[in-house]
Amino acid sequence: MATKEKFYLTTPIYYTNGLPHIGHTYTTVVADVIRRYKRMRGYEVVMTTGTDEHGVNVERAANKAGIPESEFVARMAVEWNNLWNELGLTADEFIRTTDLQHVRTVQWLFKLCKENGYVYKGHYTGQYCIYDNAFVNDAKPGDNCPDCGRPTETVTEENYFFKLSAFQKPLLDFYRKNPNFIQPETRKNEIVSFVEGGLKDLSITRTTIRWGIPVPGEEPHVFYVWFDALTAYLSAVGGPEYERRGMWPADLHLVGKDIIRFHAVYWPAFLMAAMLPVPKQVWAHGWFLMDSGKMSKSKGNVVLPRPIANMLGMDALRYFLLREVVFGQDGNFSYDALVTRYNSDLANGLGNLASRTAAMIEKNFTGKMPKPSARQPQDEVLAREAQSAIGEVLERYENMEFARALEAIWGVIAAADKYLSSEQPWALGDSETDTQRKAAVLWTTAELLRIVTVLAHPVLPDSTVKVWSLLGQPASVSGVELDGLRWGQLAAGVQLGKAQALFPRVDKAEAIERIEAMANEEQNPQAAPATAAAAAASTASSGAAASPAPAEKITIEDFAKVEMRVGQILTAERIVGADKLLKLNVDIGTEKRQICAGIAQYYEPEALVGRKVAVVTNLAPRKLRGVESNGMIIAASVGPEGRPVLAGFLEDVEIGARLK
Numbered sequence: 001m002a003t004k005e006k007f008y009l010t011t012p013i014y015y016t017n018g019l020p021h022i023g024h025t026y027t028t029v030v031a032d033v034i035r036r037y038k039r040m041r042g043y044e045v046v047m048t049t050g051t052d053e054h055g056v057n058v059e060r061a062a063n064k065a066g067i068p069e070s071e072f073v074a075r076m077a078v079e080w081n082n083l084w085n086e087l088g089l090t091a092d093e094f095i096r097t098t099d100l101q102h103v104r105t106v107q108w109l110f111k112l113c114k115e116n117g118y119v120y121k122g123h124y125t126g127q128y129c130i131y132d133n134a135f136v137n138d139a140k141p142g143d144n145c146p147d148c149g150r151p152t153e154t155v156t157e158e159n160y161f162f163k164l165s166a167f168q169k170p171l172l173d174f175y176r177k178n179p180n181f182i183q184p185e186t187r188k189n190e191i192v193s194f195v196e197g198g199l200k201d202l203s204i205t206r207t208t209i210r211w212g213i214p215v216p217g218e219e220p221h222v223f224y225v226w227f228d229a230l231t232a233y234l235s236a237v238g239g240p241e242y243e244r245r246g247m248w249p250a251d252l253h254l255v256g257k258d259i260i261r262f263h264a265v266y267w268p269a270f271l272m273a274a275m276l277p278v279p280k281q282v283w284a285h286g287w288f289l290m291d292s293g294k295m296s297k298s299k300g301n302v303v304l305p306r307p308i309a310n311m312l313g314m315d316a317l318r319y320f321l322l323r324e325v326v327f328g329q330d331g332n333f334s335y336d337a338l339v340t341r342y343n344s345d346l347a348n349g350l351g352n353l354a355s356r357t358a359a360m361i362e363k364n365f366t367g368k369m370p371k372p373s374a375r376q377p378q379d380e381v382l383a384r385e386a387q388s389a390i391g392e393v394l395e396r397y398e399n400m401e402f403a404r405a406l407e408a409i410w411g412v413i414a415a416a417d418k419y420l421s422s423e424q425p426w427a428l429g430d431s432e433t434d435t436q437r438k439a440a441v442l443w444t445t446a447e448l449l450r451i452v453t454v455l456a457h458p459v460l461p462d463s464t465v466k467v468w469s470l471l472g473q474p475a476s477v478s479g480v481e482l483d484g485l486r487w488g489q490l491a492a493g494v495q496l497g498k499a500q501a502l503f504p505r506v507d508k509a510e511a512i513e514r515i516e517a518m519a520n521e522e523q524n525p526q527a528a529p530a531t532a533a534a535a536a537a538s539t540a541s542s543g544a545a546a547s548p549a550p551a552e553k554i555t556i557e558d559f560a561k562v563e564m565r566v567g568q569i570l571t572a573e574r575i576v577g578a579d580k581l582l583k584l585n586v587d588i589g590t591e592k593r594q595i596c597a598g599i600a601q602y603y604e605p606e607a608l609v610g611r612k613v614a615v616v617t618n619l620a621p622r623k624l625r626g627v628e629s630n631g632m633i634i635a636a637s638v639g640p641e642g643r644p645v646l647a648g649f650l651e652d653v654e655i656g657a658r659l660k
């Protein structure tokens, strides 16, 4: 048996001073799509990801959390790893830069560079922030520290330098000989002109940072984070023993445009200096922006993947990320666009085609795939369309044109919808001719669905498995060889599988509301409702958002932090576009508060006016469906649906009285 060709691809290793958001998820999703696609084309694929655990930022984050760095990064690595697993994005290797194997590889790479004459000891002079204990890159004397605003000082420290300047010509030659090394083209031009502009030697060790990989025999030198981080790609597949694993050099480094220089200039230079094979390609994608700006925790506009996956399924998020934006360019993220695409392309498109085709086969042929005997020219037209889409989609995937690949697949789905509308198999009768025609139409549609399912599998790994079993197909869809995929392979006579919900249609406003509520809870666990009842009353959400917090015991001091008062509802009104929410104006004695409560399906607004309720008054304000909510109304959660029942008082109580 011929051995498979290998394909090694990587995501960046992510900083552990924060948690994954949609931007990180994007890179990892793309890597996973490529991995699945390449496997279906017969490659032996390894995909790696991991965590970048050294450096000043991590040191600071650990100090802030009041725990040792090693403990902090261990916790964070678990968080990242767990989230990837939960999202179905488990890599083949997860590398942590604190792993011994990695430490060994960094030290080995340094030794090779040094032995080959590309490392020397020198002095690095730069602007240093004494408060933050860090050099401030690109700062000039007199500049303030961008992190803390304090003046920087000019400091000189002894460092090891890497002779990057010696690699200007080798790198330019390399780019010329390997024109696809940097993609897309615009990034390549950027890098080429940067290198043509001249390269300065690079300081690759630090003595001012403690939390790093030690340079053997040269303590207190530790490696500069990027020398450390880039090497993770090599340590993930064997480190010094990389030849044994047979995966190095990497076939593809997937990165965001922000870190292209490190990957396309420094990394190949380090490897050339060590006389190690250089990766084959670095692909830099664009950024997902929020309201055309960068996502940041301080702006409060960070989009989290988990709430979306919980609400719409991970396939929906994968589809959106790849379909919405041309790979390589920046794009805007919006929940509105996400849910619109979900409903139109997934629920009404693929989901609807699959369920109605299966339902018609069930009804007319007792769930057995019919034989297509009475074919007509229009069947052949559809067949040709699907057949030619196979070639186009494979080419698009190959060129990383994911949006175009999906567009082509969905073009075929639309053609099938049109075909069904004009053939109207449901309008045919039970005569032999009609039954034969029905058989041909339904087989043709099912065959098209089979092809679509295979082609979409790398992007929609969960739902295509469901369609596959619905079509009664043997083995797994992931095992289908893309290169052998042809029109006409669908066997008649197979029994269809059980119908399963694929992409249930959602109400846009309600879906967004739930996603936002879940995101709110994940980002502000301290402000999260403590009980299912509270969640139901405050956020209008149910399901995951309303699940009770773990029943940990709290102290009386913890309880005392929650301020609850008697309030009286002064006005209550519905919120347009949020059918579960009511906007209340509540008098809490000292002031009047606007509070949103998820009780609209159970309480008429008019009936609430004048009612006295229990209010959590010191909850951080937040926005629900764009409406500010400043407090929370307490309610019991009743029955499996969590029907909210407002807490009240049997005796008359003064407005503003504290609940204890």
Ligand code: MSP
Pocket: 011, 012, 013, 014, 015, 022, 023, 024, 026, 027, 052, 229, 230, 231, 232, 254, 255, 256, 257, 258, 259, 286, 287, 288, 289, 295
């Ligand atoms: N630790 C370095 C990488 C070292 S690789 C040897 C790092 N980490 S990071 O946590 O900041 O994540 C970087 C990557 O996350 C980006 O290059 C990009 O792949 C992804 N993204 C982070 N935010 C993003 C968006 N808003 N949009 C798209 N991707 C972005 O840099």
